[in-house]
Amino acid sequence: MSDQNGNSHGPAIEVAGLTKKFGDFVAVDNVSFEVRRGEIFGFLGPNGAGKTTTIRMLLGLLTPSGGSAKVVGFDVVKETEAVRKRIGYMSQKFSLYNDLTVEENLNFYGGVYGVRSRKLKERKEYILQMAGLVGRERELTRNLSGGWKQRLALGAAIIHEPEALFLDEPTAGVDPISRRIFWELIYDLAEAGTTILVTTHYMDEAEHCQNLVFIQRGHLVAQGSPEEIKVTKMHGQVIEIDSDDASRAISILRDLNLFEEVALYGSLIHVVSGDVQAHLPLIKKSLTDNGLTVRSVEQIAPSLEDVFISSAREAERVLGVR
Amino acid sequence: MDSEFIIKTEGLAKHFGHIVAVDKLQLEIKPGEIFGLVGPDGAGKTTTIRMLAAIMDPTRGNATIAGLDLRKQPEQIKEKIGYMAQQFALYGDLSVLENITFFADVFGVPAKVRRERIERLLNFARLTEFTGRRAGRLSGGMKKKLGLACALIHAPAILYLDEPTTGVDPVSRREFWDILAGLHGEGTTVLVNTPYMDEAERCSRVGLMYNGRLVEQGTPKQIKALVPGELIEFRPESDQGQDMGLRRRTNQILNQQAGVLEVQHYGDLIHVFVDSISQRRPQLERALAAEQIRMANFRQIMPRMEEAFISLMSKREMDS
Numbered sequence: 001m002s003d004q005n006g007n008s009h010g011p012a013i014e015v016a017g018l019t020k021k022f023g024d025f026v027a028v029d030n031v032s033f034e035v036r037r038g039e040i041f042g043f044l045g046p047n048g049a050g051k052t053t054t055i056r057m058l059l060g061l062l063t064p065s066g067g068s069a070k071v072v073g074f075d076v077v078k079e080t081e082a083v084r085k086r087i088g089y090m091s092q093k094f095s096l097y098n099d100l101t102v103e104e105n106l107n108f109y110g111g112v113y114g115v116r117s118r119k120l121k122e123r124k125e126y127i128l129q130m131a132g133l134v135g136r137e138r139e140l141t142r143n144l145s146g147g148w149k150q151r152l153a154l155g156a157a158i159i160h161e162p163e164a165l166f167l168d169e170p171t172a173g174v175d176p177i178s179r180r181i182f183w184e185l186i187y188d189l190a191e192a193g194t195t196i197l198v199t200t201h202y203m204d205e206a207e208h209c210q211n212l213v214f215i216q217r218g219h220l221v222a223q224g225s226p227e228e229i230k231v232t233k234m235h236g237q238v239i240e241i242d243s244d245d246a247s248r249a250i251s252i253l254r255d256l257n258l259f260e261e262v263a264l265y266g267s268l269i270h271v272v273s274g275d276v277q278a279h280l281p282l283i284k285k286s287l288t289d290n291g292l293t294v295r296s297v298e299q300i301a302p303s304l305e306d307v308f309i310s311s312a313r314e315a316e317r318v319l320g321v322r
Numbered sequence: 323m324d325s326e327f328i329i330k331t332e333g334l335a336k337h338f339g340h341i342v343a344v345d346k347l348q349l350e351i352k353p354g355e356i357f358g359l360v361g362p363d364g365a366g367k368t369t370t371i372r373m374l375a376a377i378m379d380p381t382r383g384n385a386t387i388a389g390l391d392l393r394k395q396p397e398q399i400k401e402k403i404g405y406m407a408q409q410f411a412l413y414g415d416l417s418v419l420e421n422i423t424f425f426a427d428v429f430g431v432p433a434k435v436r437r438e439r440i441e442r443l444l445n446f447a448r449l450t451e452f453t454g455r456r457a458g459r460l461s462g463g464m465k466k467k468l469g470l471a472c473a474l475i476h477a478p479a480i481l482y483l484d485e486p487t488t489g490v491d492p493v494s495r496r497e498f499w500d501i502l503a504g505l506h507g508e509g510t511t512v513l514v515n516t517p518y519m520d521e522a523e524r525c526s527r528v529g530l531m532y533n534g535r536l537v538e539q540g541t542p543k544q545i546k547a548l549v550p551g552e553l554i555e556f557r558p559e560s561d562q563g564q565d566m567g568l569r570r571r572t573n574q575i576l577n578q579q580a581g582v583l584e585v586q587h588y589g590d591l592i593h594v595f596v597d598s599i600s601q602r603r604p605q606l607e608r609a610l611a612a613e614q615i616r617m618a619n620f621r622q623i624m625p626r627m628e629e630a631f632i633s634l635m636s637k638r639e640m641d642s
Contacts, residue, residue: 040589046491047462146363172489175362175517176631180586187587191569201491204520204628207588226589247354247507263496264503265524266356266542305520308492 010073012037012164012195013058017067020053027053029218030067035211037163040186040196042209046312050218051199055166058197060084072163072195085113088162092169094153098142102133105141105156113160120159127155130185147178154185158194165189167198171205183208203305214308216315226304235310236260236272238302239279242295243269243287252290253283260310270300272310328353328480328511329374333383335534336369343369345534346383351527353479356502356512358525360631365531367515368408371482374513375405388479401429404473404481408488412468414458418449421457422472429476443471446501463494470501481505483514487521499524519628530631532638546630550637551583551595554603555623558592561614568615575609582606584633593623595633 013035020028028050035041045051056062058071060080068075074082096105106127110120128134131151136144144152150170157165167186171179186208190196198209206212207226214222214233222233236259243249246267253262253271258279260272273279276299287294302310329351336344344366351357359367372378374385376396385392388402412421422443426436444450447467452460457468466486473481487495499521502512506526514525522528522542529539538545558572569587576585576594581602583595596602599622607617625633 046493169489175365176519176628177362177635180632183587187569191567201489201495202518202520203492204518204626210589250503250507263500263524264506266526303520305492305496309496312493 010070011035012039012072013041013197014070015054015058015067016069018054018057018064018069019066020050020057020062021065026218028057028064028215031215031218031220032067033213033220033223035195035197037195038190038193039211040190040198040209042206042212043197043199043215044201044203044206044212044308045199045215049215051215052168054215055168055197055199059087059089059166085160086163088157088160088165090153090157090165090167090170092172094149096141096149096153096156099140101138101140102128102144102152103137105152106159109156109159115160123159123161127159130188131155132181146174147181150174150178150182151185154182158189162194164195164197167196169199169201171200171202179205203303203308206304206308214311216312217319219315219319221315222307222311229311230302230304230307233311234302234307235314236274237276238300238306239271239273239276239283239297240265240300241269241271241283241287241297242267244293244295248290249287249292252286252292256282256286258282260313270306272306327351327386329357329385329387329513331374331383331385334370334373334380334385335382336366336373336378337381342534344373344380347534347536349385349529349536349539351511351513353511354506354509355526356506356514356524358522358528359513359515359531360517360519360522360528361531362635363517366534367531368484369534370531371405371484371513371515375403375482376400377405401476402479404476404478406469406473406481406483406486408484410469410473412457412465412472415456417454417456418444418460418468419453421468422475425472425475431476439475439477443474446474446504447471448497461494463490463497466490466494466498467501470498474505478510480511480513483512485515485517487516487518495521519626519631522631523627528627530634532635537638538634542627545634546625546627549595549625549630549633551597552599553623553625553629554594554596554599554620555591556594556617556620557590558610559616559618561616571613572610572615575613575615576606579606579609584636586629586632591619593629595625595629 011034016032018028018031043051057064058069058076060076060083063077071083072086076083106124115123133152171182186196200206211225212229213220222229241249246264246269249269250262250264262271280297284294284297327350331347331349334344334347347370361367373380376392376399387399390399422440444453447470449467487498505512516522527539527541528545529536538548558568560568572592573585576582581597586593610617
């Protein structure tokens with residue numbers, strides 16, 4: 001479904017030195033990245049990191065204070081209209097009209113984007129099919145559960161066959177099975193050539209992205225594929241400890257003051273260690289000396305969330321306290 | 323009192339007209355556990371918590387909570403529990419300290435212990451520096467931590483949390499769970515609802531709810547062990563280089579193979595549940611090779627809670 005305007009060869013999104021200041025406050029500071037066509041790209045960061053500000057600039061809703069950005073080949077400042085026509089946007093609030101039926105919502109968004117008559121009919125059929133909403137066209141949107149509403153909102157955002165789709169926290173509060181279905185739809189869209197830029201808090205979800213950037217206090221602090229980021233951005237390694245008394249173990253390990261992080265995972269403990277070779281035997285000894293039975297102590301692969309937190313803390317050290 | 327369990331339900335049920343929101347629930351939670359109730363929207367998690375918090379009457383069945391009878395002693399139960407609802411109310415115009423003091427008044431926390439307890443909770447929630455800030459001006463994560471502090475003001479033995487971290491960023495979420503780990507260390511029993519499976523991983527035991535029923539319960543390890551088959555991960559690579567239809571084709575091929583139980587995608591990676599890796603690996607390799615697809619970075623992995631959950635739930639759905 002890609003584009004009809006000859007811009008199909010460059011990256012889908014090119015951001016160079018993008019900056020946004022509000023008075024003295026630098027919300028986005030010299031951020032650069034590229035997103036390939038048909039890629040699922042994750043844009044991650046804590047609340048207030050500058051994610052939404054960046055997206056608003058990419059959508060042409062906010063004028064950058066510096067730098068430039070092109071979306072599907074068009075400049076977001078000089079060619080805002082051209083950009084808007086070619087992109088879709090789904091916000092975390094699912095901007096649907098609850099008082100309208102499923103079909104009326106699609107009609108409404110079709111109207112907004114100038115999708116008419118035959119084309120509209122065709123797109124509606126496709127979307128209802130995709131979202132699994134065939135036969136529920138006349139249901140009031142308010143009566144849909146979270147997962148259905150989410151898929152309808154996705155449908156509304158792609159009614160005009162956008163080349164790039166921006167998803168802002170699309171799965172907040174949606175259950176795991178609905179999230180899985182949603183991601184399958186996103187994969188299908190990407191494979192058909194739509195570029196996807198998604199922001200999310202949930203790191204297990206970020207694993208679905210082919211490439212990611214982490215943004216922290218307006219700065220880009222990491223970029224790469226989930227695997228690359230796990231290798232390059234984890235400060236320390238994760239050690240998992242299985243003992244007979246996790247509560248006591250946790251306070252013993254905290255008291256050692258050696259670890260970046262000591263966290264409880266059910267009956268297991270994860271610590272982040274800067275020196276696995278030295279710490280593995282030390283952990284075992286400290287716990288057994290205190291009378292605990294240690295079933296296992298081993299290094300495990302970090303999750304993307306481990307990496308994110310490690311990276312965020314490192315950035316706080318470099319950029320100043322929160 | 324049956325001291326083995328601090329929460330024990332007997333056929334607890336809630337009907338709304340024809341809808342059975344919670345159906346014959348048999349839940350047993352030991353003192354000091356962090357028990358995670360997980361399940362899709364509408365599974366009955368919130369209704370369960372509301373009944374156990376004695377703010378909604380069960381249609382059938384009963385529960386014993388901290389040795390008290392849910393039907394006969396709801397008011398005494400309320401004194402023993404802290405409850406943080408999904409949409410809990412803080413007073414946006416009041417400061418952090420004023421909010422927590424308000425809840426201390428509501429619960430009649432005696433003046434003697436009040437100051438020390440407030441100090442301890444603020445410290446616990448890492449809010450000590452922000453006591454003067456208006457609650458309305460706190461970040462999402464800080465609001466949740468203040469909500470938690472307020473729910474703990476009367477030193478309850480049991481804490482109920484209904485999806486406490488929805489919309490909270492990862493760093494705050496980690497902090498929130500570290501606080502729960504601290505409560506766990508002090509012996510507080512925590513019952514937490516969550517749609518996020520990585521959080522289920524942090525619980526002592528987990529119950530999976532589906533259609534109002536508790537369909538599985540156990541430690542995260544036990545739950546993961548219920549998933550049939552073994553899990554492999556690999557990255558499909560095409561001999562033709564850039565290949566737009568690669569994911570779909572790989573998916574189709576795998577789904578036609580005997581022994582393949584389920585196919586899931588993570589970015590460029592594919593996760594496949596098979597009945598036996600040693601048996602099926604050559605077969606899958608051949609089938610994909612016939613379509614010029616290679617399995618790069620092939621390895622066996624442990625299923626994560628999310629994969630276990632989806633696998634178990636899908637099985638339920640097919641069975642019913």
